[in-house]
Amino acid sequence: MILPEPQSLLTQDSKMPGLDGEKMSKSYNNTIGLREEPESVEQKLKTMPTDPARVRRSDPGNPSRCPVWKLHNVYSSDDVKSWAIKGCKSASIGCVDCKGPLIDSVLKEQQPVRERALEYLNNPESVQAVIDEGSERAREVARDTLEEVKDAMGLNHR
Numbered sequence: 001m002i003l004p005e006p007q008s009l010l011t012q013d014s015k016m017p018g019l020d021g022e023k024m025s026k027s028y029n030n031t032i033g034l035r036e037e038p039e040s041v042e043q044k045l046k047t048m049p050t051d052p053a054r055v056r057r058s059d060p061g062n063p064s065r066c067p068v069w070k071l072h073n074v075y076s077s078d079d080v081k082s083w084a085i086k087g088c089k090s091a092s093i094g095c096v097d098c099k100g101p102l103i104d105s106v107l108k109e110q111q112p113v114r115e116r117a118l119e120y121l122n123n124p125e126s127v128q129a130v131i132d133e134g135s136e137r138a139r140e141v142a143r144d145t146l147e148e149v150k151d152a153m154g155l156n157h158r
């Protein structure tokens with residue numbers, strides 16, 4: 001096989017929900033940036049809409065009607081999810097409580113991304129070095145592949 005057909009490599013949750021529960025997309029204005037400041041991430045998640053039935057803290061809700069739940073599905077363990085379902089349906093937790101572990105998980109996931117980005121921001125020359133090295137490696141692979149293709153097509157007249 002010289003030119004294998006690329007296949008998708010999807011995670012279990014290949015569609016990332018946005019702040020409104022729809023697909024996360026800049027054009028929907030419902031995104032969280034990978035390197036967004038923690039305070040901003042926290043604020044966005046805290047003000048996310050929830051099940052409209054939960055007008056008061058004492059009103060029971062249903063996670064299936066709540067955009068926050070879609071993010072729990074991506075970020076939370078089974079234990080946290082069953083705690084949220086039980087607490088939501090019985091109104092034993094409020095939406096602020098429910099969002100707490102989610103906020104922690106999102107911030108924890110972003111932390112190493114922010115740290116690595118900072119290294120490059122403090123040392124922009126290293127970005128060019130990575131690009132140069134990657135380009136050289138890609139050129140070598142492309143050259144070899146082109147030779148194989150020419151061989152296969154009988155176009156190599158050496």
Ligand code: SF4
Nearest residue numbers: 050051066088095098
């Ligand atoms: S408790 Fe959680 S799942 Fe239920 S409505 Fe509030 S944020 Fe959504």
